[in-house]
Amino acid sequence: MSSAALPTVGARFRLRDGRWLGYAEYGDPAGRPIFSFHGNPGSRLTRNPNIALLARLGARLIAVERPGYGLSDFKVGRAVLDWPDDVAELADGLGIARFAVVGGSGGGPYTLACAHQLPQRLTAVVVISSPCPLTVPGVTTGMSRQNRFSFLLGRYLPWPLLRRLYDMQAGLLAQQPEALLDRLAGTLAPSDRAVLARPEVRAVLREGVAEAFRQGGRGLAWDTHLLARPWGFRLQNIAAPVHLWHGARDVLAPVGMGRYLARSLPHCDATFLSDEGHLLVYAHWEEILAQLIA
Numbered sequence: 001m002s003s004a005a006l007p008t009v010g011a012r013f014r015l016r017d018g019r020w021l022g023y024a025e026y027g028d029p030a031g032r033p034i035f036s037f038h039g040n041p042g043s044r045l046t047r048n049p050n051i052a053l054l055a056r057l058g059a060r061l062i063a064v065e066r067p068g069y070g071l072s073d074f075k076v077g078r079a080v081l082d083w084p085d086d087v088a089e090l091a092d093g094l095g096i097a098r099f100a101v102v103g104g105s106g107g108g109p110y111t112l113a114c115a116h117q118l119p120q121r122l123t124a125v126v127v128i129s130s131p132c133p134l135t136v137p138g139v140t141t142g143m144s145r146q147n148r149f150s151f152l153l154g155r156y157l158p159w160p161l162l163r164r165l166y167d168m169q170a171g172l173l174a175q176q177p178e179a180l181l182d183r184l185a186g187t188l189a190p191s192d193r194a195v196l197a198r199p200e201v202r203a204v205l206r207e208g209v210a211e212a213f214r215q216g217g218r219g220l221a222w223d224t225h226l227l228a229r230p231w232g233f234r235l236q237n238i239a240a241p242v243h244l245w246h247g248a249r250d251v252l253a254p255v256g257m258g259r260y261l262a263r264s265l266p267h268c269d270a271t272f273l274s275d276e277g278h279l280l281v282y283a284h285w286e287e288i289l290a291q292l293i294a
């Protein structure tokens with residue numbers, strides 16, 4: 001990889017409302033632009049360790065942090081549908097007219113929000129291991145007890161208490177991100193545990209989690225609060241084509257969620273993998289990138 005393709009990991013962009021938006025760039029700076037949205041928790045440092053693949057395929061990956069994570073200022077009262085405005089403003093600031101979007105896990109709903117709001121600007125849309133609206137009956141069947149409990153707290157706990165709870169967790173996890181990865185591994189499918197055992201994957205996840213809590217737990221707390229409630233738009237109104245990837249052994253966003261998304265999106269190309277879990281992106285990154293730059 002040439003020096004021109006080395007990552008820029010600590011960039012910030014000033015939005016019109018005065019907030020800073022944190023982001024990182026990976027791959028080919030002259031490549032096809034892809035905006036990437038991290039899961040919960042995550043940050044601009046959450047990435048696939050195979051950075052060289054981006055440069056080889058001619059892709060420019062821009063990993064953007066949602067408000068309250070990493071270098072992005074918290075935004076009081078934000079909604080899921082506020083995110084496309086931030087993304088569009090950043091794209092304008094970077095001189096990018098059209099771009100692809102991809103989001104994994106908790107970044108999936110924000111990817112779909114961009115598909116809803118910005119269809120004319122998008123060249124491709126990919127969602128990976130994404131939850132669907134939790135208000136749909138039965139979609140949490142097969143979800144880990146820990147994840148289900150988190151969403152219950154997000155839906156019913158008053159915001160001051162929810163924020164305090166997540167701030168307490170953030171203080172510990174920012175110092176010991178391995179503890180979160182170890183706890184997570186105990187609940188996941190065998191394929192996911194194998195992914196987490198790979199040193200290069202564990203290293204980037206550890207780095208991404210630690211950075212997610214730079215400001216405390218507000219970002220994750222508000223994400224949990226938002227995704228546990230109606231998202232503010234109908235999946236059936238998304239006109240943009242969406243590529244969907246989901247593992248049948250996913251216990252964080254069970255496969256029923258992926259099947260609901262595939263049924264509800266008017267133009268969905270869905271790939272369901274019988275032996276994969278939540279972390280399928282690490283095994284299928286090249287195929288996913290091919291969809292994003294096609």
